[in-house]
Amino acid sequence: METTSTNEAVTNHAVNSPSQSRAMLAADNLTKRYEDGVLALDHVTFEVNQGHIYAMLGGNGAGKTTTINLFLNFIEPTEGEARINGIVTHKEPLRAKEKIAFVSENVMLYPNFTALQNLDFFARLGGQTGYSKDDYREVLLRVGLQEEAHNKRLKGFSKGMRQKCGIAIAILKDAPAILLDEPTSGLDPKAGFEFIRLLESLRDEGKAILMSTHDIFRARDIADTIGIMNQGRIVMQSQKSDIAGEDLEKLYMKYMAGYMEQVN
Amino acid sequence: MLKYIIEKELRDMISSTKFVVTFAICAVLILLAFYTGAQNYRVSQSQYQAAKTENLRQLEGLTDWIMVRNFRIFLPPEPLAALVTGISNDIGRSVTVQGRGELATQDSRFSDEPVFAVFRFLDLDFIFQIVLSLFAILFAYDAINGEKERGTLRLTFANAVPRAQYILGKIIGSFLALAVPVLLAILLGCLLLPLLGVHLNGDEWLRLGLMIFAGLLYFGVFLMLAVFISSLTHRTSSSFLLLLVIWIFSVLIIPRTAVLLAGRAVDVPSVDEIASQKNRLRSQLWSEDRKKMSEFKPTQNGDPQTMVSEFNKFMSEAADEREKKMNELASRLNEDRHNKQAVQEKLAFGLARLSPAAAFSMATTNLAGTSMDMKAHFLSEAQAYQKTYAEFMQSKTGMNIGGGAMVFRMRSGDGEEDVEKPIDAKELPEFNYAGLPLDRVVGAALPDLGILALFNLLFFAGAFVAFLRYDLR
Incomplete structure (x- = not known):
């Protein structure tokens, strides 16, 4: 394995550094220290090109959601920068957000609105004002939401149905990059499978997808690049092809343990 | 973008069951207020007419104007008092006019x-x-x-949504969603007013319009405050509790505490204390006059008519003298009380205006003509009438009878009773109450309307600034 050190504890498996290419999503020495002194993200560097899926693996508090929050400019970095299509998110947040769609762990839409009304509102917020009801129906069917649910209020929807609406909203925005924060968490196996197939189709359309997840197996199944995060750092970063023959679960545990030893 | 957020807010609120139930209740309450107000107005109108008729009926059969005692004038019901009662039911609706002396209202509705x-x-x-x-x-x-607890805030701001537009859209959307149904119910009530027998003139419609405007401003204050507190806190339970506490202080505690504090700070002599001092002087003056009356000696020409006339003249002069002295004391005591009361009221209202509820109440009662000014204005109109009444009595009896007079009935010696014509009560000048003029009520309401607008502005700015710093995660 070729290793390039972007920080001391990182093993980087042939992944380009942001300075070498103009990636759709790029984290460049991204660091976040909160006001209480907690270092949530420590010089994280990675990039995601168009038509690629980057899976951030890691336990709770590893820094995955902080990374996503920095891309969405919900918080500002202490050091470094997050870029979307070359636009630095904390400098030009509105321009950057035009290029990105987001699906959260637990998609919560407006419960008094129907699925179609929710899609209409968020599509307009995303700058897409030309869609018709038929377009919304088509996307909902594409993400697997049955037609009889389209005009029902969200308050009666299961988590899987809401996730489908969430990904439909992301599709409607037609942004070149998609952020997913634990998107398959809590989904049943069938819904999880369908969700992953949908992500594959989006990748095939050329979207750059950054996904945080606890799910090693789904990450291995779908990701082009996997980054293992621990305590705010990327402790391993590798192309899927480089770890094809390896047991990702063992690798994950090895890097987590190795990093812990190094830290200790 | 702003348009989408406003539309979303409107649709989100209106489509909830909470909204439908709440505003059904609200519409019923508003229409009920218009209906009961109109009914009360009609009852008050008929009571007013009946009291006026009865007042004149009591003069029937009197044959000399000098026998007219306790002539009462009445406060006509104000149409707008049907909608904002203010103090209209607490103050006396009639005043007994004698031609001289102090006036006091009596017979309140309550x-x-x-x-x-x-x-x-x-x-x-x-x-x-x-x-x-x-x-x-x-x-x-x-x-x-x-929105943060639901997770919709993150999803919204994953888009290129400027915070300023979002908070503005939220406030405008919420205001429209809540205010429009209220306005519709009020407008329906307004349309029903003429059908319910309450006929407003142009000035009164304008005042009603300003009252509704004050209501919307007040409604806006609590809406902006709620959005402001919601932008300062991260949990809905915290904001609800905090708002409830603020509401209790604003609506229930501050206005009452302001009056209490002003009462403590400025000591105003009570009406009873003043009445006691006046009564002491009155008794003293009467005892002095009784002594003079016992010493009264008519000119010795033996004509009883001349004797009565001289006695009445003597009595009138004594009454004038007593009134002069009483007036001096009364005006001194009243002025002192009035000044202290003015300071107390100014302090109480000034403190109470820290509460938007008090400012709203003062604005609407001023516009409806049912504020604290109502009693003072009625008394001032009654005072003006008393002068007209006194002049009329002077013309009819040759004296101002307010101080008391003796009536002697003279009979001719042939045993036949004189046929005396009864007085015509319709000759009495009519009391035409002119309500508070438009410029005065609007002028009195303007500071409170300004305060409500200021509260709106403050809370809007607070909500705006707080949201610009709000943690969206």
Whole structure:
């Protein structure tokens, strides 16, 4: 394995550094220290090109959601920068957000609105004002939401149905990059499978997808690049092809343990 | 973008069951207030007409104007008092006019019908001040932190949405969603007014319009406050609790505490204390006059008519002298009380205006003509009438009889009773009450309207700034 050190504890498996290419999503020495002194993200560097899926693996508090929050400019970095299509998110947040769609762990839409009304509102917020009801129906069917649910209020929807609406909203925005924060968490196996197939189709359309997840197996199944995060750092970063023959679960545990030893 | 957020807010609120139930209740309450107000107005009108007729009927059969005692004038019901009762039911609706002396109101609606004092009337002041302010809180306490708790805030701001537009859209959308149904119910009530027998003139329609405007400003204060508190907190339970505490202080505690504090700070002599001092002087003057009366000696020409005339002249002069002295004391005591009362009221109202509820109440009662000015204005109109009445009596009897006079009946010696013509009560000058003029009521309401606008501006700015710094995660 070729290793390039972007920080001391990182093993980087042939992944380009942001300075070498103009990636759709790029984290460049991204660091976040909160006001209480907690270092949530420590010089994280990675990039995601168009038509690629980057899976951030890691336990709770590893820094995955902080990374996503920095891309969405919900918080500002202490050091470094997050870029979307070359636009630095904390400098030009509105321009950057035009290029990105987001699906959260637990998609919560407006419960008094129907699925179609929710899609209409968020599509307009995303700058897409030309869609018709038929377009919304088509996307909902594409993400697997049955037609009889389209005009029902969200308050009666299961988590899987809401996730489908969430990904439909992301599709409607037609942004070149998609952020997913634990998107398959809590989904049943069938819904999880369908969700992953949908992500594959989006990748095939050329979207750059950054996904945080606890799910090693789904990450291995779908990701082009996997980054293992621990305590705010990327402790391993590798192309899927480089770890094809390896047991990702063992690798994950090895890097987590190795990093812990190094830290200790 | 702003348009989408406003539309979303409108649709989100209107499509909830909470909204439908709440505003059904609200519409019923508003229409009920208009209906009961109109009914009360009609009852007050008929009572007013009956009292005026009875007052004149009591003069029937009197054959000399000098026998007219306790002529009463009445406060006509104000149409707008049907919608904002203010102090209209607490103050006396009639004044006994004698031609001289101090005037006092008597026979308030609540003293005549105390059951209404226990269960006060439902009016627009109550509905706005209590019910609608609570509704504003109920619908807006989770405007921002509720979106955060639901997770929709993250999804919204994953898009290129400027924060300023979002908070502006939230406030405008919430205001429209809540205010439009209230306005519709009020407009329906306004349309029903003429059908219910309450006919307003142009000035009164304008005043009603300003009252509704004051209501919307007040409603806006609590809406902005709720959005502001919602932008300061991250949990809906915290914002709801905080808003409830602020509401209790604003609506229930501050106005009452202000009056209490002003009462403590400025000592105003009570009406009883003043009356006691006046009574002491009156007794003293009467005892002096009684002594003079016992020493009264008519000119010795033996003509009884001349004797009566001289005695009445003597009595009138004594009454004038007594009144002069009484007036001197009364005006000194009244002026002192009035000045202290003015300071106390100024302090009480100034402190109470820290509460938007008090500012709203003062604005609407001023516009309805049922504020504290109502009693003073009625008394001042009554004072003016008393002068006209005194002049009339002077012309009819040759003296101002307010101080008391003796009536001697002279009979001719042939045993036949003189046929005396009864007085015509219709000759009495009519009391034409002119309500407070438009410029005065609007002028009195303007500072409170300004205060409500200022509260709106402050809370809007607070919500705006707080949201610009709000943690969206």
